[in-house]
Amino acid sequence: MAPLLAVRDLTMRFGGLTAVDALSFEAREGEITAVIGPNGAGKTTVFNCITGFYRPTSGSLALARGGGFALERMPGHLIARRARVARTFQNIRLFAGMTVLENLMVAQHNMLMPNVARGLLAVFGLGGHAKLERAAIEKARLWLDAIGLTARADDPAGALPYGAQRRLEIARAMCTDPVLLCLDEPAAGLNPRESDELSNLLRQIRSGMAGLPGCSILLIEHDMGVVMRISDHIVVLDHGRKISDGTPDQVSHDPKVIAAYLGEGDEDEIPAEAQA
Amino acid sequence: MAYALQQLINGVTLGMIYGLIAVGYTMVYGIIGMINFAHGDIFMVGAFLSLIALTGLAALGISSVPLALAITxxxxxxxxxxxxxxxxxxxxxxxxxxxxxxxxxxxxGMSIVLQNFVQVSQGARVKPMAALIPGGMPLMRDGTFTVQLSWMQIAIVITTLVMLAAFTWLVTRTPLGRAMRACEQDLKMAGLLGIDTDRTISLTFVIGAALAAVAGLLFLLYYGVIDFFIGFVAGVKAFTAAVLGGIGSLPGAVLGGLAIGLIETFWSAYFSVQYKDVASFSILVLVLIFMPTGILGRADVEKV
Known part of the structure; x- marks a missing residue:
């Protein structure tokens, strides 16, 4: 498969600290790529560079879509709108006071209100707005079905259980029609059953499901069960450098990876999963 | 009895004007958590713009009142x-x-700039205007006292209620309103979902200012006199109304406006005109002590 996102020599320094050091990897289209590594390895910093929160010190982030986008030079909201990269955060950032359905509708804002004139027409119900709104609700409904929250569409998002909020956040990101979905520790705090549901959801998102297009995924995750089960390709970071890159099987047998994890004192983190 | 009824009518009218201005405060506060102190002065500018338009239209010989009002x-x-x-x-x-x-x-700073700009360009003297919509209907006669409900008072109440309904609908049912609420809750996340947050905030200010101008026009038509300082007083009152009603809540703003308008009117009628502001602000203090989020304000419920 063709690379969708090519990270080349990405370096990010904060004063004297080099959080990411000359990192290169690729996320291929139609695959789930996981970025793993011990705490402080620079994973979230990589995400923040990709989604425009940080401007990298050097290096390039090329997204192969249409004419290609240089993400390292784009502001955050244009990365979402034009390059179509969506992301979620380690902590949940739903609009807690809005309903579940409204959260999914807000994500389709650009389709519903591409400019001020359309927005004003929409206020008066003109300009074919009703049709657009119906299409948006239909799409939201498909996602609600996919994440099993149809019955709670009109509840405030903040009232959902934690696992459901996680899934809703992913569905909301997907409602922006991304080509690349970046998930920062989506399984954090989930119980085993919830992480199974999450794994299934992510696999469905990758391959596309009834009426919904597929999407490539870039994932940061500490839950090795989830990572090993769903990833097509894993990149391992340690102290801002890439120490391994390959299939789950290759990575889990890489002595450097085992050393990095054991070196951190997390003895049970990799070896237990390596057999899986 | 008749006197009290008349005060009630006057109080409601005054309260509706405060409420209309308060809606602008509450919308801006809702979206960026900032008190826009220049809002009262935008109201004053709106009143002056209305006066200029009405004078200009009269000079042009447009005598149809509905047409003149629509253009204004x-x-x-x-x-x-x-x-x-x-x-x-x-x-x-x-x-x-x-x-x-x-x-x-x-x-x-912007508030002072607008005040001084109007003071310099329009003069500091009070501007009078002849009543455009005179008359009304007598409701009740009690001895020599007649309870009067003027057309202007009806117009003010209806305008405010229609605006409140329209803006509630805008905020809850339209894409623009959803974007506003999303920006209110998490500006950065809204941006990441592709919402142009700067544009959404600009639109909120534009809408709030247009609403203030409507209030300005109503004020001009109702009282018939304006000066460059009306924005300050009305602004402080409307801000109080927004806080009293629960800042961030649109119906709360109008409700708060009503409360302030009624307190002020009844206090002036039965106690003393000089102490009317003391009365309304004392009530504000009391309400905030016992209901810190205002009448209709919602406390942020955090799930732990």
Whole structure:
């Protein structure tokens, strides 16, 4: 498969600290790529560079879509709108006071209100707005079905259980029609059953499901069960450098990876999963 | 009895004007958590724009009152919206992300700028205007006292209620309203979902300013006199109304306006005119002690 996102020599320094050091990897289209590594390895910093929160010190982030986008030079909201990269955060950032359905509708804002004139027409119900709104609700409904929250569409998002909020956040990101979905520790705090549901959801998102297009995924995750089960390709970071890159099987047998994890004192983190 | 009824009518009318201005405060506070102190002065500018338009139209010989009012409304609301947009663009947007007090100081500055601008360009003297919609209907006679409900009072109450309904609908049912609420809750996340947050905030200011101009026009028609200072007093009262009703809540703003209007009117009628502001602000203090989020304000419920 063709690379969708090519990270080349990405370096990010904060004063004297080099959080990411000359990192290169690729996320291929139609695959789930996981970025793993011990705490402080620079994973979230990589995400923040990709989604425009940080401007990298050097290096390039090329997204192969249409004419290609240089993400390292784009502001955050244009990365979402034009390059179509969506992301979620380690902590949940739903609009807690809005309903579940409204959260999914807000994500389709650009389709519903591409400019001020359309927005004003929409206020008066003109300009074919009703049709657009119906299409948006239909799409939201498909996602609600996919994440099993149809019955709670009109509840405030903040009232959902934690696992459901996680899934809703992913569905909301997907409602922006991304080509690349970046998930920062989506399984954090989930119980085993919830992480199974999450794994299934992510696999469905990758391959596309009834009426919904597929999407490539870039994932940061500490839950090795989830990572090993769903990833097509894993990149391992340690102290801002890439120490391994390959299939789950290759990575889990890489002595450097085992050393990095054991070196951190997390003895049970990799070896237990390596057999899986 | 008849006297009390008349005071009730007057109080409701005054309260509706405060409420209409308060809606603008509450919308802006809702979206960026900032008190736009220049809002009262946009109201004053709206009243002056209305006066200019009405005088101009009379000079042009347009004698149809509905037509003149319609043109005035569009003119005043349009230009006031431009003022609102400019104030946000010049004084608030560059300070976004700065420390919390910075836009507040800047807002007070804009308020003074607008006041002085109108004082210099229009003169400091009070501007009178002949009543455009005179008359009304007598409701009740009690001895020599007649309870009068003027057409203007009916117009004010209806306008405010229609505006409240329209804006509630805008905020809850339209894509623009959803975007506003999303920006209110998490500006950065809204941006990441592709919402142009700067544009959404600008639109909020534009809409709030247009609404203030409508209130300005109503004020001019109702009282028939305006000066460059009306924005300050009405602004403080409307801000109080917004806080009293629960800042961030649209019906709360109108309800708060009603409360202030009624307290003020009844206090003036039965106790003393000099102490009417003391009365309304004392009530504000009491309400905030016992209901810190205001009448209709919702407390942030955090799930732990």
């Amino acid at each position: 409304l569009v003119f005043a609301a349009g230009l006031a919206a431009l003022y609102g947009w400019t104030v946000e663009r010049v004084a608030y947007r560059p300070l976004r992300g700065s420390f919390r007090l910075a836009p507040l100081i800047s807002a007070i």
